[in-house]
Amino acid sequence: MGEYAVEVHDLHKDFGEVYAVKGVSFNVQRGEIFSLLGPNGAGKSTTISMLACLQRPSQGDALVMGHSVTAVPQQAKAALGIVPQEIALYDDLSARENLDFWGKMYGLRGAALQKQVDDVLELIGLTDRQKGRIGKFSGGMKRRVNIGAALLHKPDIIIMDEPTVGIDPQSRRHILDGVKALNQQGMTVLYTTHYMEEAQELSDHIAIMDQGEIIALGTHGELVRIVGEQDRIDLRINAPSELVMAHWQEVPGVSQVTADDGLISLLADDSNVVLPRLFEVATAVNVRITSVEIQEPNLETVFLHLTGRALRD
């Protein structure tokens, strides 16, 4: 068995004419948190589905703890704990009954199972509510059980598919802290998200996906260095953005001008030099700049740099 928890080689998935994943390769080291970052529809969930043995790759293969997902899916599955994006639990069973059942599905039995259920209930903070039916739980509580059900068999790797979509900030915080705690206990985490901050906060390595491909891969520091020392400047003006965008593109030191919903973003080598020029140009065409924000380089900047599009909801 190699040093990697997950090795992905040239994974393809096509649905007839449509390619969802076009040759994805990456390795996840043992004990790290690895994030797949990308906008909706980038192919993250399809990649995860293939790792979870829910879909067969059209081409390529992946090894989970050395087990091929195409050749020996049962072994691969046993090493994985999957947290589905949607809540997949039985509403009419209690939290404990749900965990008990899912533990059994991973092959746990008897005292070992009961101890694991107790531990997981403790971990997700629902020991007091274990007899309550899932159907009567709040959204955040359901999410916690949803994650807990994937932890029972102490998998080597836990895969979480956008676990924070559509939940309140407090529950989100709880989940992110939980992921870190799990990782500190030695669990490898493969995490997908379209929130740049989450990937930034959690990950040892990040793969940025877009349109079925990985367009960048590395540590946070490595990725940010792709864009060099460029700053990102976000501006708002009191007129349609088209009036200034072409002019600003001409300004020396400016690259990648994009507009989205009235917010104009551009990358600049040195904002101290560029900013006064931007104001001059705006004045020349009778446009007023109403707000300016300068951001240090981050993953958002990287995505913008690589795709020319913003990584937003």
Next chain:
Amino acid sequence: MKLFDIAFKDMRQSLRSLSGIMFMFVVPVLVTVLFYFMFGGASADDEDSFALPRTDVLLVNLDAGTLPENADLSSEFSAGQSAALGSVTSMGELLAQILQQDAFADLLAVREVDDATAARTAVDNQEASVAIIIPSNFTDALLITQETAVIELYQDPTLTIGPAIVESLIKQFADSFVSTKIGTGVVIEQLVKSGAAINGALVEEIVRKFTAVAMESAQTTGALINVQPPPGANSEAGLIGEILGQILGGMMTFFAFFTGSAILQSILIEEEQGTLARLFTTPTQIRTIIGGKVTATFLMLFVQVTTLLLFGRLVFKINWGTALPIILAVGGIIVMSVATGLLLVSLMKNTRQAGVVYGGVLTLTGMIGMITIFTGGGANTSPMVRTVSLFVPQGWAVRGLQTAMNGGTAADILPTLAGLLVWVVIFAAIGQYRLQRRFA
């Protein structure tokens, strides 16, 4: 065993669902209890009797004749009956008294009215079920040689059984009234043919002889026929027990098929909830998942059927037949329900189609299968109806159960079971194949 873990999880879920409990236990029992009251189970003094509804009878006695003073009526009745009667002046009055005896109080509620037209109007207005109109020459018809009389029964057209009982009673009495007259008439006629001289004394002697013979035979009534139940007939429970047995058996079969589909349908529910996909992320195979659900269905059906059989046995004293035949028959019902469930679920796209499956397909085929029960399963069931019921799997299931309940042996059930197994194999094979292919 993961298979059993899935099975127990499904059972737990179905026992927690309102509709599961409703269709598995409450409705079959409710309908049986309904029929119990429908057939007068609660009002009958002894449980074995089939309590018929009491018929409202209006009696119009227009009889104008009078009996001779020395008339001896004893020949017409058994000693007990005549003793209960007071003195009467006409046969019409006698018939009226007989019909109002306590012995018939459970069957008839008789009111005497004077006017035939009023009585008919009362029947027209649904104030009574039947009017019995005794004609004015009723006594004369019994005394005078050529005279004949017609008793009119005027009935509500929507009724069948009550009027039929009244008709049967009246005919019985008419027969017993006229037997002496017919006998005397025939004897005298034959004597005349043979050239004998007829006089009053001779006639009186003939009548006396008839009376003597009638008295004699009155002592021995009951020996006219020797009633034998067909071998293995269900005589212990009596009629109401048998009807209830049929109904509960039918309901049990009907709803066993609901249970079969309902539990197997959980595979579609799980697909829609996302738990099925999650199950596939665990090291569990589709075979195990379907197997677990089939096992759950078997176990729940076992619980359902056993509960209903015991309920029928303990509460309504229904005789389900001997052990081996009933086990075979019930086994047939269970296997058939599971196979039908598999087929139906494999044909369903999503749970929204449950309405069509429950309310439509299963109700329709179930009622067709139970048609022999609705018609009482007796000789008045036409062969066509029996054949129609065998076009649906429930018909075969019901047939096996009826064979067991009618005292059939294991060997009697085997042909039905064989027919049933053909359905099972086909349904299960198609269902299993389609589900495997869909989720693999």
Next chain:
Amino acid sequence: MRVVDLAIKDLRQILRERQSAFFLLIMPVVFTLLFGFAFGGFGGGDDEDPRLPVGFLNQDAGTVSEDLVTLLAQSDVIRLVTDTMDVADLETQVKDGVTAAAVIVPAGYGQHMTAGELVPLTVIVDSGNASGITAQEEVTAAVTRLLSALQTAQVGMETAVSQNVISESDKPAYFETTLARAITAWAAPPIQVAVSQSGAVDESGTETAVSSDNAFAHSSPGMMAQFAIAGLITAAQILVLERKSGSLRRLLTTDMSRGSILLGHYLAMFVTILAQLFILILFGQLFLKLPYFQEPAATLLLTVASALFAASLGLLIGALAQSEEQAIIFSLVPMFVLAGLGGAWVPLEFTPEGFQRIAFFTPIAWMMDGFKDIIVRGLGLEAVLLATAVLIIYAIIFWGLAAWRFRFE
């Protein structure tokens, strides 16, 4: 008018569901036919003898058993089936319900009976079966007549001897003749029973209504009543769906009042059931020859009242059901209970008084009674007024409950 627009929207949804036609029309027609045939439909059978089949095996020889056959053949309740020669087969036929009973005349029957010794006939019958009991009664009646005829022959013979009109050697022949004469006499006894039915004859003396022997006279209104409830499944599901999908909340954001919304849904259900009942009545009139159109005003009034009641029950089901599954349960359970209790399956006359009294607490019983007044009793408008009033009262009660329990959120 927006109430009508809402109703039209509902109707469109109802008609779009393929299951609607199934519940509304196909099932009731199939069941009317099925129940009709099962209980011997088509006016008691045109080509088939409606009398109960009774197996008959004569192990005796001679005139007495033949006389018994003559007497049994006079019955208009049973008919003899004489093609089986084996006792075990006779038993099987009774057990399987092929015959209502079986009669076996034992060897030496005639000889013993003639000698004045009573020998019982063997009657194989399942006393747990109504048709069996009927057949048994009829056999008993025939044997009683046979006994009377035998006694007549005996008395005749004795008298003839005592009157010296015959010699000792003539006795058997005289006995035979007298017996034969007595059997013939029983074919036309001096007192007979004639049955006539109320309401079936109008002023001109022609029959206007069908006899209750026509099994469709019960199954047609019965299944109409039952499936008026089952037909509500789709409509009730639409209401549930409307609540679940949020369209109901959206409707509330318009200035349409809650009452109008309920009324709109009610109108759709009413029109659906009314159309269903009309088609089923047309089917009954044209194919089953049930005289629904004999009294068009009465039929119309009763049908409208029935639809008013059924639709209000549908509104209540839609108000109470939280899921589509519940809509099915809430429709099927009252269908079973009300139809069973109200006499849609088993005519109420077969049930005890107490049950009948309870039955008339259900609207189904009133609906059945009203339709039977028209097609069986041949009565008119006046006769169905009470049933109509009761159905409308039920409609109001269910409406009230629905309005009270309806959750708009």
